[in-house]
Amino acid sequence: xxxxxxxxxxxxxxxxxxxxxxxxxxxxxxxxxxxxxxxxxxxxxxxxxxxxxxxxxxxxxxxxxxxxxxxxxxxxxxxxxxxxxxxxxxxxxxxxxxxxxxxxxxx
Amino acid sequence: xxxxxxxxxxxxxxxxxxxxxxxxxxxxxxxxxxxxxxxxxxxxxxxxxxxxxxxxxxxxxxxxxxxxxxxxxxxxxxxxxxxxxxxxxxxxxxxxxxxxxxxxxxxxxxxxxxxxxxxxxxxxxxxxxxxxxxxxxxxxxxxxxxxxxxxxxxxxxxxxxxxxxxxxxxxxxxxxxxxx
Numbered sequence: 001x002x003x004x005x006x007x008x009x010x011x012x013x014x015x016x017x018x019x020x021x022x023x024x025x026x027x028x029x030x031x032x033x034x035x036x037x038x039x040x041x042x043x044x045x046x047x048x049x050x051x052x053x054x055x056x057x058x059x060x061x062x063x064x065x066x067x068x069x070x071x072x073x074x075x076x077x078x079x080x081x082x083x084x085x086x087x088x089x090x091x092x093x094x095x096x097x098x099x100x101x102x103x104x105x106x107x
Numbered sequence: 108x109x110x111x112x113x114x115x116x117x118x119x120x121x122x123x124x125x126x127x128x129x130x131x132x133x134x135x136x137x138x139x140x141x142x143x144x145x146x147x148x149x150x151x152x153x154x155x156x157x158x159x160x161x162x163x164x165x166x167x168x169x170x171x172x173x174x175x176x177x178x179x180x181x182x183x184x185x186x187x188x189x190x191x192x193x194x195x196x197x198x199x200x201x202x203x204x205x206x207x208x209x210x211x212x213x214x215x216x217x218x219x220x221x222x223x224x225x226x227x228x229x230x231x232x233x234x235x236x237x238x239x240x241x242x243x244x245x246x247x248x249x250x251x252x253x254x255x256x257x258x259x260x261x262x263x264x265x266x267x268x269x270x271x272x273x274x275x276x277x278x279x280x281x282x283x284x285x286x287x
Contacts, residue, residue, distance in 0.1 A: 065126045
């Protein structure tokens, strides 16, 4: 297993993006609510637990989009989102996970 | 005069709501991207113009520069392509770096049929920015407007300004070609 924080620091250094703050951010989903929006302007949210999301979950942002498919469910890589981030759980879901991100505020 | 090269990123969308990822390497002789255009190529059959069937997002220089978020529309089948205009872009390219992005389909699923979209990138071998080149005449124009403002009625000045806007199309670098 690779270390998320080392990977983040290496990649942001490659991209010449200074980090002002890194911290964890959770989105707690609740029964009956399928859509959540988070503002992540001038910052990055890196999804760390895509394996815990129900198949069919979609995360749409200004810079990246993800749909959790069967084949992607086991992936360990980090997905990065920025801008307005919308999380859509599938309509027929019985699972309401905590969605975990590492929040990076850039300099 | 430096050559302009068009890079085309073509994507196939096969199911409603599909998220299609792409990465593309721009040839290293190109130094700057100056325009882009996102178009529906074929597949969507519609009687009416659809302003958005999906949208592109793309970043340049291997995720260093987020530069494009743009919708893709679909023309009615009986109408020819109405515009060849590129939208302005001003990205200095680092050598051999990636353009990375996604296309997100937003069509209604009951009207869906597989289709193809393209993202055209207009790039050049010149390093200097066309925007800075244009800035000098703009400054002169602003000074002229200030002089006119001092001596003329405001409504007349507005008319003059609109006329100037129209004639500036002749030198618009985003106009690939005109339709007659």
